[in-house]
Amino acid sequence: MPGGRPSGAASRRSTLRAAGAARIAWADGQMPVLEAIRERFARERPLAGTRVAACLHITAETANLVRALAAGGAEVSLCAANPLSTQDDVAAALVAEHGAEVFGARGEDRAAYERALLELIDRAPQILIDDGAELIVCAHRDGGAAAAALLGATEETATGLVRLRAMEAEQALRCPVLAVNESLTERVFNDRYGTGQSTLDGILRATNLLLAGRAVVVLGYGSAGRGVAQRAKGAGAAVIVCEVDPVAALEARMEGFEVMSALAAAPRGEVFITVTGAPDVLRREHFELMRDGALLANAGHFDVEISLGELAALASGPPREVLPLVDEYELPGRRLHVVAKGRVVNLAAAAGHPAAVMDLSFAAQALAVAALASAGGQRTPGVHPVAAAVDHEVARLKLATLGIEIDALSDAQERYLRPFGRIH
Numbered sequence: 189m190p191g192g193r194p195s196g197a198a199s200r201r202s203t204l205r206a207a208g209a210a211r212i213a214w215a216d217g218q219m220p221v222l223e224a225i226r227e228r229f230a231r232e233r234p235l236a237g238t239r240v241a242a243c244l245h246i247t248a249e250t251a252n253l254v255r256a257l258a259a260g261g262a263e264v265s266l267c268a269a270n271p272l273s274t275q276d277d278v279a280a281a282l283v284a285e286h287g288a289e290v291f292g293a294r295g296e297d298r299a300a301y302e303r304a305l306l307e308l309i310d311r312a313p314q315i316l317i318d319d320g321a322e323l324i325v326c327a328h329r330d331g332g333a334a335a336a337a338l339l340g341a342t343e344e345t346a347t348g349l350v351r352l353r354a355m356e357a358e359q360a361l362r363c364p365v366l367a368v369n370e371s372l373t374e375r376v377f378n379d380r381y382g383t384g385q386s387t388l389d390g391i392l393r394a395t396n397l398l399l400a401g402r403a404v405v406v407l408g409y410g411s412a413g414r415g416v417a418q419r420a421k422g423a424g425a426a427v428i429v430c431e432v433d434p435v436a437a438l439e440a441r442m443e444g445f446e447v448m449s450a451l452a453a454a455p456r457g458e459v460f461i462t463v464t465g466a467p468d469v470l471r472r473e474h475f476e477l478m479r480d481g482a483l484l485a486n487a488g489h490f491d492v493e494i495s496l497g498e499l500a501a502l503a504s505g506p507p508r509e510v511l512p513l514v515d516e517y518e519l520p521g522r523r524l525h526v527v528a529k530g531r532v533v534n535l536a537a538a539a540g541h542p543a544a545v546m547d548l549s550f551a552a553q554a555l556a557v558a559a560l561a562s563a564g565g566q567r568t569p570g571v572h573p574v575a576a577a578v579d580h581e582v583a584r585l586k587l588a589t590l591g592i593e594i595d596a597l598s599d600a601q602e603r604y605l606r607p608f609g610r611i612h
């Protein structure tokens with residue numbers, strides 16, 4: 189329509205792009221470390237001509253990682269690690285303004301999700317960035333030629349690393365993978381502070397529950413569960429921790445939490461939050477003991493931690509949506525509520541990790557990708573730790589953005605403490 193007003197569809201697309209661009213810019217303002225890396229990448233071009241495929245949550249924070257990689261010279265394609273977390277406006281802005289190829293729409297079905305993974309592998313990527321190992325597993329299909337051709341991959345989440353280590357043990361892993369999830373940056377800041385806050389945010393947005401004085405059961409006291417338990421305690425909840433690892437359980441106890449088995453916690457809890465990575469953590473025997481009105485949510489990567497099949501089998505009819513994202517199951521004499529169908533609640537019901545936390549995590553991702561590119565495929569297939577230098581660099585940059593200066597060891601202290609040389 190030359191000279192005329194844009195059509196309805198074109199106008200909606202441009203509104204969507206503008207909204208996405210605004211979100212990306214807002215997140216960028218909270219991500220000074222990644223900004224510093226983007227500026228350095230733009231000068232040094234460590235990824236010039238490198239094809240990078242990423243399977244990540246399509247959010248404004250991810251968009252800023254894509255921008256940093258593109259500034260370093262990478263050709264980036266992106267698909268969604270979880271269709272429920274896709275921000276369509278961000279995807280539109282990434283395509284229109286940052287030249288990335290994006291495959292994914294909020295709420296897409298499994299078939300569309302699978303197609304998106306294949307689209308990325310079809311582009312013969314040299315480096316993969318994964319969150320749940322689905323893309324890496326996809327590269328291993330059909331004989332694994334795509335995986336064998338990789339310079340390497342990075343993995344963002346604990347559940348992804350479980351899968352990759354199982355492949356490694358079976359000698360089926362054909363590329364080097366950097367375990368970004370296990371970098372200190374990720375475990376301390378991302379999992380503890382990011383997952384902790386955003387998990388409660390998701391539950392509160394969906395339910396507007398008062399946490400003060402409420403019995404909150406956190407199942408799993410790992411990197412992420414610690415954060416959930418801490419934040420719930422900070423909001424005034426009476427927190428109970430359930431664990432299977434005796435050391436983690438003891439640590440929780442010494443942090444002041446009540447610790448008990450899930451069976452003992454079942455009749456006590458008012459809110460249950462699974463964050464273990466394991467399947468069927470809450471199941472029939474627990475549902476049978478829960479009190480009327482108990483609320484169940486999952487912050488683990490996959491929707492396997494709350495056994496919805498067993499819950500449905502106990503219920504007198506199909507679940508009823510009592511609020512958007514809250515399903516009610518009617519059991520004899522009781523109702524149990526499940527948030528976001530047991531899917532990862534901080535993404536399904538809230539905006540995921542705050543940008544300031546993803547700043548650190550994605551800064552580590554960007555540096556890990558650059559390390560894979562500069563190693564030029566020299567690493568052996570297998571899961572490798574991220575170099576300590578990456579954590580130090582990310583923390584140093586973050587401190588600098590906060591205007592915080594710290595001391596340095598004197599030469600004499602250095603010799604005394606590190607007789608075998610500096611660690612970074």
Ligand SMILES: NC(=O)c1ccc[n+]([C@@H]2O[C@H](COP(=O)([O-])OP(=O)(O)OC[C@H]3O[C@@H](n4cnc5c(N)ncnc54)[C@H](O)[C@@H]3O)[C@@H](O)[C@H]2O)c1
Nearest residue numbers: 346347408410411412431432433463464465466487488489
């Ligand atoms: N929602 C998010 O944004 C987010 C962020 C980080 C991690 N995750 C996911 O959360 C899960 C846990 O991640 P993590 O990094 O904390 O892992 P982790 O390995 O550090 O901790 C998991 C803990 O759960 C415990 N556990 C395992 N099975 C259990 C069971 N049946 N009952 C009670 N405790 C049990 C383990 O002993 C361990 O201490 C994974 O699925 C991970 O991918 C989600």
